[in-house]
Amino acid sequence: MLIALVKIDVAAVDLNRSAQQVRSLAEGGTAAEPGLLWVFNLAANASGQRRDLRFWRGELRAYSTSTGSACRQKGIEQVLAEILPAQRNFFSAGEIDQLFQIRPRTRIDLNHELQGELNHGRYSYARASLAKFLTRRWLGGEIERRFAS
Numbered sequence: 001m002l003i004a005l006v007k008i009d010v011a012a013v014d015l016n017r018s019a020q021q022v023r024s025l026a027e028g029g030t031a032a033e034p035g036l037l038w039v040f041n042l043a044a045n046a047s048g049q050r051r052d053l054r055f056w057r058g059e060l061r062a063y064s065t066s067t068g069s070a071c072r073q074k075g076i077e078q079v080l081a082e083i084l085p086a087q088r089n090f091f092s093a094g095e096i097d098q099l100f101q102i103r104p105r106t107r108i109d110l111n112h113e114l115q116g117e118l119n120h121g122r123y124s125y126a127r128a129s130l131a132k133f134l135t136r137r138w139l140g141g142e143i144e145r146r147f148a149s
Helices: 006-014 021-026 057-063 068-071 078-084 093-100 104-108 128-136 139-148
Strands: 039-041 053-054 090-092 117-119 124-126
Touching: 039 128, 039 139, 053 057, 053 078, 057 068, 057 078, 068 104, 068 139, 078 128, 090 093, 090 128, 090 139, 093 104, 093 124, 124 128, 128 139
Parallel strands: none
Antiparallel strands: 039 053, 090 124, 117 124
């Protein structure tokens, strides 16, 4: 399984930028440089001051190339299909830890939102629930909602 969401340190390496510069891109960029659109906040408290950002690797790889603008044209469903393989209906707890680059404790703290189900002593997560979670945690969606109101 390919890891599609990465933490800020990997994003900084992929973009050859400092972590502070990557945070600025996650906030919308500047007048001279567009920001990153596909950023997700996976913090246990989504409305808290401390954010736990994950960056879609597809956008990071395309950002500095001529294909960067194509990532901005994608819809949330297209990006989610690349993060959460569409052919899968369920994911194990360990797979979620790996896919979202989170620790088991963080996943447990998020379980009420991820809606994991305990089966035979192990948690599994429906793709539909994970997609809803990522959609809620998508910073680009937050920006879109601000402009729509």
